[in-house]
Amino acid sequence: MKALFLVLMLAATLAQAAEPALSAADTLNAAQRARPVLPKSSGPHVLRAQVLLDRAHFSPGEMDAAYGSTMRQAIRGFQKLRQLPVTGNVDEATWRQLEQDQAPVLEVYTLTAQDVAGPYRPVPADMAGKAKLPALGYASLLEALGERFHCSPELLRRLNPGKTMQRAGQQLLVPNVALAKPLPKASSALIDAKEGTLTLLDADGTPFAQFPASTGSKHDPLPEGRWQVRGVATNPEYRYNPKLFWDAKANDSKARIAAGPNNPVGLAWLDLSIEHYGIHGTPEPGKIGKTQSHGCVRLTNWDVMQVVRALGRGAMVLMQSS
Missing domain, CATH: 2.40.440.10 (L,D-transpeptidase catalytic domain-like)
Structure with a gap:
């Protein structure tokens, strides 16, 4: 029930008006109902594909639940590797290959005291300003979490409506990217x-x-x-x-x-x-x-x-x- 509740949260924040919440929830929990991902599309189906591509080591770049140029190249690269028609679309055959990875697409992350404490500070735009800083750390917790979970800060906001992300112990819904297997050595x-x-x-x-x-x-x-x-x-x-x-x-x-x-x-x-x-x-x-x-x-x-x-x-x- 908890998992379903979290998925419905995602559906409520990402699904387009024409997509019922139940359809969005099924997309994230049931592989057989995933819809095609095409150019200019967005929503839960796209996010699902982005996470699975990321875990397959065909990175879509910064995940944002929207089909863009970097996602297109990730899909094409994955299709070439799996000897599928290279369309740049996540069609039925591509979904079957991606969903050999059946682990959850989303997970719950609990903010730690260290997460909240930072330190965080604004980063100057000019080199002279940067040179004055003792370290070039993150400007905000949201930026740090975005990098940790390979997604845009805006996506994190949409996944977690109404949450301030300022309190240790607060639970957040995030892309489940930690399950990616280590890469072998490349020649x-x-x-x-x-x-x-x-x-x-x-x-x-x-x-x-x-x-x-x-x-x-x-x-x-x-x-x-x-x-x-x-x-x-x-x-x-x-x-x-x-x-x-x-x-x-x-x-x-x-x-x-x-x-x-x-x-x-x-x-x-x-x-x-x-x-x-x-x-x-x-x-x-x-x-x-x-x-x-x-x-x-x-x-x-x-x-x-x-x-x-x-x-x-x-x-x-x-x-x-x-």
């Missing part, structure tokens, strides 16, 4: 600027995981070719050098930015064998795959940590734009 990675993805491959060249990525811009195009991972750093400091950025302000100066999830390179940096280029995290997960970068390959913080564990020093990274 190489393929970064495709046209697709906006980073794909991990095994020794036979078979893909087994895919993540949305921001991969450069017309000012700083992705450096095509084969490169190697020279080193890996987690929770890195960032050394800002305005000479390396075409859009740096005239009065900018070099700066050391402390480590933390809101550091410009996020929670990890994989150094590549081309100077000044790497694979790294980001403080803005909602922009991954949707905005351009300064040439480096950006992933969400939770995705880059998976890549760090799978892609070791010496691994080959192929970068292509078409």
Whole structure:
């Protein structure tokens, strides 16, 4: 009964007016009733697919219960792996494959005293302001929870209407992403600027995981070719050098930015064998795959940590734009 109550909460907050609450509840609890997920769709069916894709290591990026460009690429990558028609839609055949994972899509998380205490502080937009902080931690509890559960802060609000999220012991409904199995070691990675993805491959060249990525811009195009991972750093400091950025302000100066999830390179940096280029995290997960970068390959913080564990020093990274 408790599980059903929680699912009905989700239905009430996510279901569109045309979708009855019972239908939304059945979608999350009964695989056989899941509806197709198509472009421009939103609601419980989309969230269900996002969580299952995330746990299958075909990341939809920041989950928000809405079909967007990063979800489309996740679906396509999953369909290629499972040798399904590559449509970008979660059709009946794709649902059957996704729902081999039958674990609950949502779980209850209880806020701890540490969650509530933080510390949290606003993050300045400019590098000079960032350089004054002793750490680049989260700006709010909602931001921290969003990263932990791979979703937008707005989705957490919609899943938990009327809850302040300011009290230890408060129970929240969150995407159940903790059940994802650890990734095996990858032999190489393929970064495709046209697709906006980073794909991990095994020794036979078979893909087994895919993540949305921001991969450069017309000012700083992705450096095509084969490169190697020279080193890996987690929770890195960032050394800002305005000479390396075409859009740096005239009065900018070099700066050391402390480590933390809101550091410009996020929670990890994989150094590549081309100077000044790497694979790294980001403080803005909602922009991954949707905005351009300064040439480096950006992933969400939770995705880059998976890549760090799978892609070791010496691994080959192929970068292509078409």
